[in-house]
Amino acid sequence: MPASRNVHIAVIDDDDSFRLAAEWLIKSLGYEVAGYESAEAFLGVPPPRAADVIISDIQMPGMTGIEMKQRLNEEGHEVAVIFVSAQADPALLRRxxxxxxxxxxxxxxHGQILIDAIHHAIGDPSPD
Known part of the structure; x- marks a missing residue:
């Protein structure tokens, strides 16, 4: 079912296969999506703050996803960020x-986990 409003989602991950798969899934939901191979690439595209939701890996060469979120916070850009990582320990969850x-x-x-997180981020209930 197509999205009910224009929602722009940025996918930031240095893993091409994950990024492309996530972009495909998001497009299939009817949302606008753009992929970036690094936090710096995302921050360098004017205006990067146009994203309604960011899906970002944490560990990437250069700036980490958490450092990117901290920069956005410092600049006053409030945007929902869904982090993804191969590791999820309590210390990382706290950060x-x-x-x-x-x-x-x-x-x-599973893709449904990401779909549910996106729906939560934009305030739409998950379809039954």
């Missing part, structure tokens, strides 16, 4: 929470 991250999904995960 995600402290920077204002919406969720931490541990790779690999």
């Amino acid at each position: 995600v929470s402290e920077c204002g991250g919406l969720a931490l999904l541990q790779k690999p995960f």
Whole structure:
């Protein structure tokens, strides 16, 4: 079912296969999506703050996803960030929470988990 309003989602991950799969899934839901291979690539595209939701890996070469979220916070850009990571220990979960991250999904995960997180981020209930 197509999305009821224009929602722009940014997917930031240095893993091409994950990024492309996430982009495909998001497009299939009817949302606008753009993929970036790094936090710096996302921040360097004017205006990066146009995203309604960001899905970001945590560990990437250069700036981490958490550092990117902290920069957005410092600049006053409030945007829901769904973090993804191959590791999800209590210390990492605490860092995600402290920077204002919406969720931490541990790779690999089922696509429905990501769909539910996106619906939560934009305030839409998940379809029954």
